[in-house]
Amino acid sequence: MAADNSIFVGSKPFMNYVTAVVMQFTVQNAKEVIIKARGKFISRAVDVAEVATKRFLQEQVEINDIEIDSEEFENKDGKNVRVSSIEITLNKK
Amino acid sequence: MAADNSIFVGSKPFMNYVTAVVMQFTVQNAKEVIIKARGKFISRAVDVAEVATKRFLQEQVEINDIEIDSEEFENKDGKNVRVSSIEITLNKK
Numbered sequence: 001m002a003a004d005n006s007i008f009v010g011s012k013p014f015m016n017y018v019t020a021v022v023m024q025f026t027v028q029n030a031k032e033v034i035i036k037a038r039g040k041f042i043s044r045a046v047d048v049a050e051v052a053t054k055r056f057l058q059e060q061v062e063i064n065d066i067e068i069d070s071e072e073f074e075n076k077d078g079k080n081v082r083v084s085s086i087e088i089t090l091n092k093k
Numbered sequence: 094m095a096a097d098n099s100i101f102v103g104s105k106p107f108m109n110y111v112t113a114v115v116m117q118f119t120v121q122n123a124k125e126v127i128i129k130a131r132g133k134f135i136s137r138a139v140d141v142a143e144v145a146t147k148r149f150l151q152e153q154v155e156i157n158d159i160e161i162d163s164e165e166f167e168n169k170d171g172k173n174v175r176v177s178s179i180e181i182t183l184n185k186k
Binding site: 039040041042043046047049050051054055063066067068069070082084086088 | 181
């Protein structure tokens with residue numbers, strides 16, 4: 001977990017990320033947490049945001065901003081591939 | 094393709110959706126197109142939005158709004174499952 005309250009969603013068990021978000025707001029008393037993901041993990045990042053805000057932190061935390069972006073780079077076969085990313089900003093109400 | 098310029102992203106070939114978005118703006122002269130997806134197709138919807146706006150319609154179309162949501166329902170085994178969804182609104186500049 002980064003110092004700036006960012007949580008990168010990847011291939012670990014789903015509830016690890018939900019717990020990380022909830023802990024940031026409760027134990028660490030964060031005002032803002034940013035959930036980030038790339039590629040196929042974007043769907044998962046949305047799930048994490050939804051479960052955290054609707055099941056565990058309802059009435060306390062809301063989705064404040066969603067940004068998407070992408071970058072193009074050359075893969076090992078010399079082919080240009082574009083990888084999308086998402087940043088979901090949650091704020092304490 | 095719905096009358097309200099919504100495009101639902103699913104399991105068809107990726108470029109079908111990109112083409113559908115581009116055609117809405119060019120052939121149909123739409124001012125706004127909404128890309129929608131649920132569950133694992135959310136990542137794909139983000140890819141469609143990024144490729145459409147950055148490769149095919151750059152300088153012409155921009156991402157105006159992104160909303161995420163989820164609904165909980167009972168699956169056939171009687172278990173509660175939550176399915177996330179996304180709506181990405183693209184507008185002509």
